[in-house]
Amino acid sequence: MNKHRDIEYLNEISYGYWKAQVLFVAVEMGIFTLIKGVGKSDKVVARKIGTDHRATEMFLNALVSLGLLRKVKEVYKNTAMSSRYLVKDRPLYQGDRIRHFHNMWDYWTRLGVAIKTGKPTAFDDAEKEVDEQRLRVFIKAMHNIGTIQAEEVCRKLHLKKYSSLLDLAGGQGTYAVRFVEKNPEMRAVVFDLPDVIKIAKEHIKKSGMGGKVTTKAGDCLKVSFGKELYDFVFVSNLLHIYEPDENRKILKKCWDSLMENGIVVIQEFVLNRAKTQPIFGTLFSLNMLMGTHKGSSYSEVEMKEWLRDAGFKNIKRFNPGLESGLIIGYKL
Secondary structure (H helix, E strand, C coil): CCCCHHHHHHHHHHCHHHHHHHHHHHHHHCHHHHCCCCCEEHHHHHHHHCCCHHHHHHHHHHHHHCCCEEEECCEEEECHHHHHHCCCCCCCCCHHHHHHHHHCHHHHCCHHHHHHHCCCCCCCCCCCCCCHHHHHHHHHHHHHHHHHHHHHHHHHCCHHHCCEEEEECCCCCHHHHHHHHHCCCCEEEEEECHHHHHHHHHHHHHHCCCCCEEEEECCCCCCCCCCCCEEEEEEECCHHHCCHHHHHHHHHHHHHCEEEEEEEEEEECEECCCCCCCHHHHHHHHHHHHHCCCCCCEEHHHHHHHHHHHCCEEEEEEEEECCEEEEEEECC
16 A cells, blocks of 8 residues: 555646646647658757757656657657657647646636626736637547547437538537538538637538538527428537526527427536536536636536436437547437
8 A cells, every 4th residue: 555645646736737837848849740750850850959968868868758759769759649649740730738728728827807796817808809820720630539429429429310410519510520420311500609610611622522521600509590490410429518507598599490300419518417427527517617707517417417408308318438428319
């Protein structure tokens, strides 16, 4: 038995930001993309990225200790994990998501302020213009994780049953494109804010799905989802932005947009009844405290209640992994 286990646990939490910052800087500098393949020495890395040699060696050694690089004699190489997820242009690249976490650094340092005031610290109410660069990083971050989660969702759902999809708050269309690729008979509409739809159109065009995946711009609380009826509405990572009454309104609009026997699928970070687990969901709730006016992570009990209030039946819960849960309701 380790009598110092509690102290070690507290220490690990306390210096956790050291590890995060090492990863953030490595992604920002493109270290993993630079050394892909046969690897490079610390001298070559320092020369390529224009950094101090001594500092670069220390930095690369830290990445080795974190399991993100291997050191073979004097050559640094990617591990299987970093090669798969941290090299740009790889199908499952996660660098944009990591960059998004880095962008949240500043307002997480003001967590105490948010707790005292109950108000977000991520932005100023006076700010009116969208920061296009940060928006693109955010949307790409959602795409990074979406490429993986979409596969898990496809395994849980029988997509062949459905021919028309409304991808609500669909970002750049990651899920819509993947679902249509899995079921060529399906047609999809990606619904999101106008600035996001601009990015979605680029992705859809690049995917070659322009004839099967279209877009609609608008605020999901303020405008209609359109006159068309769907047999599948996908609501991914949207409800945590809003308060419960707003989420009831959104889900009622989903009901109104569905054909009989249609299905709504909510993908969210689902908390337990006490709202104390899982860890990521509880921390994400604090992220919504600082990043939105009224958002939060919600429990399975709450989301099922909203679905019942909207009229949905036969409500089920699935766990595809990666901190997310699926809650499914049917319009019977």
